[in-house]
Amino acid sequence: MMYRLFRYGLDSEAGASTMAALNHIHSRWRVSSDAFRYVLACFGIAPMRWCDTYAWRPVTEAEKEASHVFYLGLAERMDIRDVPPTWGEFARWTDHFEQSRFAATSEAGEVWAATRCLLVNRFPSPLAPLIRTAADALLDEPLRQACGARRTPRVVRTLVASGMRLRAQRIRRAHSRPDYRPVLPPSVRDSV
Structure with a gap:
């Protein structure tokens, strides 16, 4: 729904119908x-x-x-x-x-477990323990505590942050090339 709002805008026909759906969904709860x-x-x-x-x-x-x-x-x-x-x-x-x-709750732990599972499932299963640990390393300290995630060793946190920054540098170099053309998913490519 958010992507529809980003793509078509809040005031478009698609935006208005998306907003109506969002308001309907949220009206069920206090x-x-x-x-x-x-x-x-x-x-x-x-x-x-x-x-x-x-x-x-x-x-x-x-x-x-x-x-x-x-x-x-x-x-x-x-x-x-x-x-x-x-x-x-x-x-x-x-x-x-x-x-x-922020406070640790069992519900927060369940949400984080499900989110981490989504990340882990994007990689080959032998990498699952590594990806679980890397995912935990991406959480800042207050969020980690609230979700009940394990505190990863400092070396793992440093490696994960360094890996993310290296990825960013690689993308920055690609963007600076005059022949750079981003690879866009079909849904985005069709709207450009």
């Missing part, structure tokens, strides 16, 4: 405003921070603010109130929310 804002932050703040750390280049302030404008529009259409007006303020709100609310 969710606090803070929880809705935090989920919005998981879409709008967390990916930008990930890119700043592991992508081939950091996200610009203009890109962060443009993303935030999109999520402000999404919040308005879902009646999510009191979203901070700038990306930076929303990032600070998110940090405070996590510091005050």
